[in-house]
Amino acid sequence: MTKRERVTVDVTELPTIVFGSRGLLWWGTWGFAVAEGMTLFLSIATYFYLRRNFQTYPPLGYPQPDWFAPTIGMAIFLATCIPAYMLKKSAVRLDKDAATRWLVILSVCALVLCGVRTIDFYALRVLWMTSAYGSIQWVLLGFHGSLLVIEAAEVIGTAVLFIKGPVLPRHFPDACDIGNYWYFLVLSWLPIWFIVYIGPRIW
Amino acid sequence: MTAPPLVIGETVPVDVGAEREQMERVWGSKRGLWGWITTTNHKEIGKRYITTAFIFFLLGGIEAAMMRAQLSRPENSLIGPDKYNQIFTMHGTTMMFLFAVPIMEALGLYFVPLMVGTRNVAFPRLNAFGYWLFLIGGSFLYVQFFLNTGPDVGWFAYVPLSGPAFGPGKRADTWAQTITFTEIVAIVGAIELIVTVFKQRAVGMSLNRIPIFVWAMLVTAFMIMFAMPAVATASMYLALDRLVGTHFFNPAEGGDVLLWQHMFWFFGHPEVYIIFLPATGLVSTMLPAFTRRPVFGYPAMVLALISVAFMAFGLWVHHMFATGIPQLAASFFTATSTMIAIPTGVQIFCWLATIWSGRPRFATPMLFIMGFIFLFVIGGVTGVMIASVPFDLQVHDTFFIVAHFHYVLVGGAVFPLFGAFYYWFPKVTGRMLSERIGKWNFWLFFIGMNMTFFPMHWLGFYGMPRRVYTYLASTGWGPLNLLSSIGALVIASSVITFLVNVVVSLRGGAVAGDNPWDADTLEWATTSPPPPYNFLHLPVVQGRSALWDEGDERQVTVGTSTERREVLLTTPLDAQPDSRESHPHDSVWPLAMALAIGVLFITAIFTPLALPIGGALALIAFAGWAWPTSQDVESEKSDEKISLEGA
Ligand code: HEM
Numbered sequence: 078m079t080k081r082e083r084v085t086v087d088v089t090e091l092p093t094i095v096f097g098s099r100g101l102l103w104w105g106t107w108g109f110a111v112a113e114g115m116t117l118f119l120s121i122a123t124y125f126y127l128r129r130n131f132q133t134y135p136p137l138g139y140p141q142p143d144w145f146a147p148t149i150g151m152a153i154f155l156a157t158c159i160p161a162y163m164l165k166k167s168a169v170r171l172d173k174d175a176a177t178r179w180l181v182i183l184s185v186c187a188l189v190l191c192g193v194r195t196i197d198f199y200a201l202r203v204l205w206m207t208s209a210y211g212s213i214q215w216v217l218l219g220f221h222g223s224l225l226v227i228e229a230a231e232v233i234g235t236a237v238l239f240i241k242g243p244v245l246p247r248h249f250p251d252a253c254d255i256g257n258y259w260y261f262l263v264l265s266w267l268p269i270w271f272i273v274y275i276g277p278r279i280w
Numbered sequence: 281m282t283a284p285p286l287v288i289g290e291t292v293p294v295d296v297g298a299e300r301e302q303m304e305r306v307w308g309s310k311r312g313l314w315g316w317i318t319t320t321n322h323k324e325i326g327k328r329y330i331t332t333a334f335i336f337f338l339l340g341g342i343e344a345a346m347m348r349a350q351l352s353r354p355e356n357s358l359i360g361p362d363k364y365n366q367i368f369t370m371h372g373t374t375m376m377f378l379f380a381v382p383i384m385e386a387l388g389l390y391f392v393p394l395m396v397g398t399r400n401v402a403f404p405r406l407n408a409f410g411y412w413l414f415l416i417g418g419s420f421l422y423v424q425f426f427l428n429t430g431p432d433v434g435w436f437a438y439v440p441l442s443g444p445a446f447g448p449g450k451r452a453d454t455w456a457q458t459i460t461f462t463e464i465v466a467i468v469g470a471i472e473l474i475v476t477v478f479k480q481r482a483v484g485m486s487l488n489r490i491p492i493f494v495w496a497m498l499v500t501a502f503m504i505m506f507a508m509p510a511v512a513t514a515s516m517y518l519a520l521d522r523l524v525g526t527h528f529f530n531p532a533e534g535g536d537v538l539l540w541q542h543m544f545w546f547f548g549h550p551e552v553y554i555i556f557l558p559a560t561g562l563v564s565t566m567l568p569a570f571t572r573r574p575v576f577g578y579p580a581m582v583l584a585l586i587s588v589a590f591m592a593f594g595l596w597v598h599h600m601f602a603t604g605i606p607q608l609a610a611s612f613f614t615a616t617s618t619m620i621a622i623p624t625g626v627q628i629f630c631w632l633a634t635i636w637s638g639r640p641r642f643a644t645p646m647l648f649i650m651g652f653i654f655l656f657v658i659g660g661v662t663g664v665m666i667a668s669v670p671f672d673l674q675v676h677d678t679f680f681i682v683a684h685f686h687y688v689l690v691g692g693a694v695f696p697l698f699g700a701f702y703y704w705f706p707k708v709t710g711r712m713l714s715e716r717i718g719k720w721n722f723w724l725f726f727i728g729m730n731m732t733f734f735p736m737h738w739l740g741f742y743g744m745p746r747r748v749y750t751y752l753a754s755t756g757w758g759p760l761n762l763l764s765s766i767g768a769l770v771i772a773s774s775v776i777t778f779l780v781n782v783v784v785s786l787r788g789g790a791v792a793g794d795n796p797w798d799a800d801t802l803e804w805a806t807t808s809p810p811p812p813y814n815f816l817h818l819p820v821v822q823g824r825s826a827l828w829d830e831g832d833e834r835q836v837t838v839g840t841s842t843e844r845r846e847v848l849l850t851t852p853l854d855a856q857p858d859s860r861e862s863h864p865h866d867s868v869w870p871l872a873m874a875l876a877i878g879v880l881f882i883t884a885i886f887t888p889l890a891l892p893i894g895g896a897l898a899l900i901a902f903a904g905w906a907w908p909t910s911q912d913v914e915s916e917k918s919d920e921k922i923s924l925e926g927a
């Protein structure tokens with residue numbers, strides 16, 4: 078350590094809490110979303126790859142999946158973007174009470190969606206072990222479902238933290254990123270819902 | 281007592297002892313076992329990671345030696361067919377998933393924060409979690425192996441051989457689950473690297489100034505994000521087929537065996553570059569120190585890295601030429617496969633130009649670089665040969681392929697890696713490795729490598745298939761195999777020489793000082809080994825060769841906290857200072873989380889109960905991980921400055 082050092086930058090005045098892409102967690106959240114999105118993309122690719130092995134689709138002897146309930150489910154999914162959006166808004170306002178409220182509402186939404194996902198599985202009207210067709214349908218739902226369950230745990234955990242725990246300033250950007258991830262969760266369900274329940278009826 | 285804060289324009293006083301002590305208190309880990317378990321320091325984790333991956337290299341090497349012993353003469357009976365199957369599978373799986381990829385990422389996790397001039401990786405607890413999960417996953421594979429449940433289906437575990445119909449027992453499940461472990465670990469590491477590089481670079485280190493190794497790790501991390509999900513998904517299909525009766529790979533029920541090959545190689549080819557690109561980054565970053573000039577053609581190098589990354593995703597089908605794909609597709613993939621030689625060639629010419637126009641000094645790292653260039657070109661040339669379908673159909677699944685990919689992997693990755701060991705060992709330990717022993721190390725490796733693998737080209741031409749445990753004397757393959765096995769002994773002696781060198785150096789090697797090679801990247805701006813906080817004052821970067829361009833005075837930053845852990849965040853492109861973010865404390869929860877996930881993955885092979893049990897454990901670990909401790913409250917309550925800009 079012999080080199081002389083001279084101070085040319087002073088960062089004392091910089092903020093210590095920042096939102097969005099200025100902070101680290103935003104990047105980490107999208108990093109995981111990209112890797113998970115890639116997995117979903119590959120599962121969709123698998124769907125179309127396996128589809129070539131069947132002359133008709135759904136394969137002979139299998140009923141069309143039920144489209145009605147899952148479509149209602151999709152609507153609920155989309156509707157949950159509203160509490161996610163409100164959560165982000167209130168987090169940016171540093172409004173702890175509002176953020177807590179929206180976290181609780183989003184937690185309830187997450188639980189409702191877990192229920193919706195169960196109905197989605199029934200609506201497939203095929204089991205995973207009856208053919209490759211059933212297998213990929215289950216995996217598409219199941220993979221997205223596991224993301225949903227994990228995110229539900231995170232949202233509920235954060236809600237508990239906001240109610241009971243020491244809320245630190247950095248938890249506001251964190252709550253914001255939960256909102257961002259929620260968008261990913263909802264948007265990534267769109268193509269799967271379409272491919273699984275709607276597509277086979279119209280093409 | 282803290283000294284009065286420094287201000288702009290001021291020269292840092294010579295006596296910074298008190299400030300160092302304070303930083304040590306804030307950034308240091310606890311002493312003893314507890315500190316060892318809970319640390320989240322990237323250097324501590326990185327060192328462990330590198331050591332663990334190197335131990336896997338030694339294990340894989342022992343397996344290689346056993347195979348070579350068995351093949352050294354015809355009809356040898358050292359190892360039976362069943363064990364041989366397990367051993368080559370263990371060797372391939374270990375070398376690819378537990379050694380090559382992790383050790384490159386580990387080097388990144390150790391050196392990238394130092395090279396970009398920050399104090400730690402972006403998510404230190406996630407980083408610790410990644411290491412523990414790696415350790416658990418790797419140990420799991422070896423425990424299974426010793427219980428005679430080691431995988432025996434080859435490192436790419438083709439179905440139907442690995443499927444439920446032909447792979448009874450748990451051997452293939454062991455493989456599939458090892459993959460799940462290692463892919464999660466790889467993705468975690470990739471996210472660390474990406475965020476650290478984008479957000480934590482030193483002030484002034486704009487994108488066009490980051491060291492090429494950092495570029496290489498960044499590009500590699502992106503490749504990991506897109507490649508690893510493919511093999512993770514495929515191995516999940518495989519596990520589901522085997523454990524709960526799905527039919528992804530069962531043609532009788534509409535499944536498809538080629539689906540496996542597509543998914544595997546969509547990962548598997550990029551994998552080669554995930555191993556190779558960091559190695560090229562190591563070379564480009566070491567070269568300046570030994571040629572006394574910046575690397576030739578920095579922009580070309582970076583563009584080459586990026587274009588290799590893109591192209592690498594468009595060639596996977598060349599592994600499937602023998603499966604009867606349509607001719608047009610075959611031609612397409614031949615074209616893309618040969619095309620990737622172009623950016624790779626650009627890199628090679630840039631290195632040659634650097635050496636040519638510099639003043640090369642042939643210290644041990646430089647020898648390994650020269651060896652790398654030589655061996656990699658051979659491997660590259662045979663690569664272009666097998667990209668052509670008619671040729672490939674002749675040598676497919678023969679020892680020609682084994683020769684080819686070892687030239688690429690050993691020549692292209694292990695040689696740069698050993699060079700890197702010699703080059704950075706002083707930074708990590710504070711002591712130099714012996715140059716004299718190093719020369720032995722290099723020449724034994726170089727000679728042994730060619731002796732082992734060059735004859736395999738001929739064995740391939742003579743028709744010797746890979747993955748056979750023995751052969752008849754009448755084939756005439758005996759002498760070349762013997763030569764190859766002797767070569768393996770030479771390699772083994774070279775690796776032992778290296779270990780001796782390490783021991784000798786740790787016991788009393790020459791003390792290194794901060795910058796023994798007079799190199800130009802930032803890791804050499806701090807002490808060897810670096811303190812827990814890396815830099816007392818974060819550096820400000822003036823040019824591409826940070827330490828050569830700064831003149832005789834280093835510019836530094838002040839104003840990050842000395843009272844709590846804090847990192848400086850900068851803008852992603854220009855690296856202008858943007859915020860100071862508080863940084864997590866050490867924690868035992870990453871280990872707990874890794875254990876929970878370990879329980880989940882391992883018991884999943886035996887019972888679906890794994891899901892609720894492992895899930896519950898993970899939930900507990902997650903709560904412990906994220907819940908603020910009193911220490912967090914202590915260090916974060918005070919005077920946070922909140923900025924809503926950009927929200
Ligand atoms: C350093 C000395 C090494 C020796 C002597 C060696 C030797 C061998 C031999 C003899 C085989 C062929 C076995 C067979 O097909 O019957 C083999 C396969 C293989 N090796 Fe190595 N190897 C070495 C290092 C490495 C390294 C560093 C890597 C990767 C980074 C590697 C990756 C592989 C892979 C992926 C296979 C294919 C396994 C399979 O067929 O499933 N090897 N090795």
Ligand SMILES: [Cu+2]
Nearest residue numbers: 549596598599
């Ligand atoms: Cu390839």
